[in-house]
Amino acid sequence: MGAPSSKNRGGPATPVIAPYRSAVQPAVGYAETMLQDTGFERAVTLELRRDDPLLDGLRPNRPEDARYAVHDLLGEGGMGEVRSCTDLHIGREVAMKAMRPMQLSRPDLRARFLREARIQGQLEHPAIVPVYDLAFAEEGALYFTMRRVRGLTLELLVERLREGDPRTVAEYPLRKLLSAFSRVCLAIHFAHTKGVVHRDLKPANVMLGDFGEVYVLDWGVAKLLANEAPPISQQTADLAISKLDFTDVASAKTASGAIIGTPGYMAPEQILGQSGEVNGQTDVFALGAILFELLTFESLFGNGETPEILARTLRGEDRSASARRPDSAIPDAIDAVCMRATSPYPEKRYASAREFSEAIEDFLSGDLDLERRQALARTHAISARELAGRALAPEGTPEDRQGALREVGRSLALDPDDPEALALLVRLVTAPPSALPAEVVDEVHTLEARRADRASRRGSLLFALGALLFVFPTALLMGVRNPTSVALNVVLWGLAPAALFVSRRLPVWVAPTITYAAVASSSLIFGPFISVPAIAAVVTVAFVLSGRRSHRFLASGLALLSLVLPLALELLGVLPRTFVLEKDRFVILLNAVETPSLTTILLLSASHVATVLFVANYVAESKDALDRAEIQNRLQAWQLRQLVPAEAQGALKSHGRTPPSERARAAPRAPICRPKHLP
Structure with missing residues (x-):
């Protein structure tokens, strides 16, 4: 093939190659061709022509049929070089791959070159560069032309x-x-x-x-x-x-x-x-x-x-x-x-290569779905971060937190391994809200109402037992001195269990008022300093721990009133005095009942023992409930930590929060008494 063309304007004309084209009739012998074509340079020998049957399909063309204008070098290798050319017949840009003339004497290289041209030309596929022509150049180089392709290897x-x-x-x-x-x-x-x-x-x-x-x-x-x-x-x-x-x-x-x-x-x-x-x-x-x-x-x-x-x-x-x-x-x-x-x-x-391609496509199909889900997850995560920023602010509303949790949940549903979304979830779960959502408030009120109902029924039972075991026996066994005081005490202790039992259907103040009135009436029997303070304390603890929030201040106020009012009425002379302070003695005056020594000792001792047992049992049950709640919280925190990878723990640190796992490790360890109700 000729040397590279000069592209200078006004320089020598672009070299033109006149090829030997594919024949449509049987090839004539090489000697006849040489005699008929004086323009063919004798670089290709008779021996080459006869040794290579693949060349039988090529015959020389006239010099005036020159077809290709050679341009830049595109690449070269051991077999030859590739240049860009212009097909003057069709007016298109093509690529020409040509053997060097000195390689034509090697049958193996000659056969390889021809095989490449014919194989590539017969493989008609969009990804295989098509071959247009196969011929000899005037100076004897064997070449073929193909589509000029552009791109990156x-x-x-x-x-x-x-x-x-x-x-x-x-x-x-x-x-x-x-x-x-x-x-x-x-x-x-x-x-x-x-x-x-x-x-x-x-x-x-x-x-x-x-x-x-x-x-x-x-x-x-x-x-x-x-x-x-x-x-x-x-x-x-x-x-x-x-x-x-x-x-x-x-x-x-x-x-x-x-x-x-x-x-x-x-x-x-x-x-x-x-x-x-x-x-x-x-x-x-x-x-x-x-x-x-x-x-x-x-x-x-x-x-x-x-x-x-x-x-x-x-x-x-x-x-x-x-x-x-x-x-x-x-x-x-x-x-x-x-x-x-x-x-x-x-x-x-x-x-097969097709099976290989199908494996790639299977991966791409799943990967495409993954990319789509991750892109959608990122959209939800961005929205969640914006809402969380407002929710975690002091002026954050429950609606902001609800929206942030909803968006981060959607993000994790699409991409469960997103560390940022997981870290955001942990922040939202562990950071207390500035205001409780309305749904939570309603649930708390419902829970308090249920707990108050249980406490009321239980209190009704306990007051009934107290009346049966202590109040009524006191009136019957000790003898009555002041029927009015004893009757008032018995009636109030009888009304208190009934009021507690139906407290849901009464105004909120009715049951506590009757209950503390019964407590206060006990001072008519033994005075304001014996049994009444202990009973008032037990009833107040029960109301505060188990009753509605609205009962707390009411119960505390009524408890104080049940202690102070009888004492004040005695000091004012409205009620008969039940105690006398002397120089070295504090004398209890039992004006309402007789005081047989054995009966009095037994009843007072039994009431004190019952009070202690009731308080111990009630506090133990409350402690068990707190322990169960603590264990459940610890378990929930542990389960949450399992959802959070190391990356999310790092993200928590970047937000200035200590990860739950590190807080747990840093906290002093103390034995937890597991309630017997827990497995």
């Missing part, structure tokens, strides 16, 4: 991604690369269905076009499928590592049994020179090596010396992309796909 693309080029990183996310790679797999499968194995797949031979196209380049070492050879054994592979001569791999010939391909992308069966075993799964291995490079931006078997690369290939070591790049968060699913494709044993690889 995967080799250059991976290099830019490895360097972190911002534009390339933004333009080629993993999803886009895998989608293009899947189309490459389908193109290779198409070639396999036509009986062709590429044998030299590598990033430099795959191009991504500017408009979404993919191209598989350089079919120079492609081979027609042959009968399969016996499978490789590990013993054969180990033997090959020590026996093979790796010194001339780059110049290996395409003869049967010779090593051909690029180290690092060659399958073990290629390295072992078992041409009968080279089939579609050989290309699958090379595709897997390319996929590994797309995932890690590193070569599968490194960039060392050729013998070392080939030995690692035969051993099949270090094929996990995620293990090679643990910091890159490579999905396990695509890592497994890559490892299967690069298995050193053909039977363990994908059965």
Whole structure:
């Protein structure tokens, strides 16, 4: 082929190549051609013409039929060079790949070049560059023309991604690369269905076009499928590592049994020179090596010396992309796909390049759904953060907190592993609200009402027992001195249980008032200093712990009144005095009943014992309830910590909050008395 053209305006004319075109009639002998075509330079010998039957389909054209104007050099290699050209007949830009004239004397190179042109020309697929013409140049170089493609090779693309080029990183996310790679797999499968194995797949031979196209380049070492050879054994592979001569791999010939391909992308069966075993799964291995490079931006078997690369290939070591790049968060699913494709044993690889493509598409389908869910989760998380900012502020409303919890819940439902959303959930759950939501207030009121009802029924029972065991026996056994006082005491102690039992149907003040009136009436029997303070204290504790919130101040006030009012009435002379203070004595005057010594001692002692037992039992039950609530809170906190990964714990620290786990570790440990009701 001619030298590069000069593009200077006003310079010499652009070199033009007059090709030998494909013949439509049987080729004539080389001697006749030479006699008839005086413009053909004698660089191609008669021996070349006769030795290569593939050239029989070509015949010379007249010099005046010059067709191609040669332009810039696009690339070159051992077989020749590729230049951009203009097809003067059609007026389009094409690429021309030409052999050097000195290589025409080698039948093996000649056959390889012609085979590449014809194989590439017969594989009509969008991802395989079409061949337009196959001919001789005037100076004797063999060439073929093909579509002029533009884009980036995967080799250059991976290099830019490895360097972190911002534009390339933004333009080629993993999803886009895998989608293009899947189309490459389908193109290779198409070639396999036509009986062709590429044998030299590598990033430099795959191009991504500017408009979404993919191209598989350089079919120079492609081979027609042959009968399969016996499978490789590990013993054969180990033997090959020590026996093979790796010194001339780059110049290996395409003869049967010779090593051909690029180290690092060659399958073990290629390295072992078992041409009968080279089939579609050989290309699958090379595709897997390319996929590994797309995932890690590193070569599968490194960039060392050729013998070392080939030995690692035969051993099949270090094929996990995620293990090679643990910091890159490579999905396990695509890592497994890559490892299967690069298995050193053909039977363990994908059965075809189409199956390989389907595995990629399956991953992309799931990954697309994951990306959509993560994108939607991020939208909800952003909304949750905005609402949480308002909810956690002093002026935050229950509606803000409700909205924040709803949004963070939706975010975690779509992406359960989002550490920021988990951290936000922990903050919302652990930070107390400035105001209780209306629903919570209603639930608390309902709970208080139920607890008050239970306490009222229980109080009714206890007052009834007190009346039966102490008040009524006092009137019957001790003898009555003041019937009015005794009758008032008995009536009030009889009304108190009834009032407590029906307290839900009465105004809130009725039952407590009757109850404390009964307590106060006991001072008519034994005075304001015996039994009455203890009974008032017990009743007040019961009302405060078990009654409604509205009962607390009412109960405390009535308790004080039940102690002070009888004393005041006695001091004012309204009621008869029940005590006398002397110099060295405090005398209790029992004006309402007789005072048989034994009966009085027994009744007073029994009332005091009952008071102590009641208080102990009531406080124990309250403590058990508190313990149960504490254990439930601890359990809930522990369960919440299991939801929060280390990243979320870190996020909590960044917000100035101590994670629950650290608070638990920092807190002093004390034995917890488990209530007997708990399992």
